[in-house]
Amino acid sequence: MRTSLLELARHDWSALRCGCGQSGAHLTETFRRLLDARSTQETVGYTLENHLEVQSMLFEVAPHAVPVMLTALGEDLHDSVRGHFLGMLEYLVTGESHQSEVEAGRPDLEEECTAAVREGIWVLYAEAVSGHAEAAFDVLEYVDENEERLAYYRSALARRLE
Numbered sequence: 001m002r003t004s005l006l007e008l009a010r011h012d013w014s015a016l017r018c019g020c021g022q023s024g025a026h027l028t029e030t031f032r033r034l035l036d037a038r039s040t041q042e043t044v045g046y047t048l049e050n051h052l053e054v055q056s057m058l059f060e061v062a063p064h065a066v067p068v069m070l071t072a073l074g075e076d077l078h079d080s081v082r083g084h085f086l087g088m089l090e091y092l093v094t095g096e097s098h099q100s101e102v103e104a105g106r107p108d109l110e111e112e113c114t115a116a117v118r119e120g121i122w123v124l125y126a127e128a129v130s131g132h133a134e135a136a137f138d139v140l141e142y143v144d145e146n147e148e149r150l151a152y153y154r155s156a157l158a159r160r161l162e
Helices: 003-009 024-036 062-073 079-094 099-103 109-119 121-130 133-143 147-161
Strands: none
Touching: 003 024, 003 062, 024 062, 024 079, 062 079, 062 109, 062 121, 079 109, 079 121, 079 133, 109 121, 109 133, 121 133, 121 147, 133 147
């Protein structure tokens, strides 16, 4: 069994608010379709946009989705799904709680997302040196508090590409 599927099953998605106005219950199917996709065609109609966030405004499901995406990045993923997950991670660490979430007592979702991404920071570094460098570094710029490490990896990668 894939670790990302175990991480997905660890959360009670139906108890979480989603950006589409429903509970997050439907996200298990969305994630499964994305994780299993072997072509871009298989991802059509399945996206995390407007569910985890809407125009960078975050919803309760967002911090729970972070470990699923990070775990999946360490697995075999279709390139378009890998790019989608990296893009979503950037939205989640640069966004802010939607007003409805603030009113529901969740004003710091971006901080929760950032903390969750930091737990898997080495997944992002592995991603940076294995192919999706810019997308991974875009996220790392917001989450890695060790500026010296970030600069070292950027320069080491640049030297390797010369």
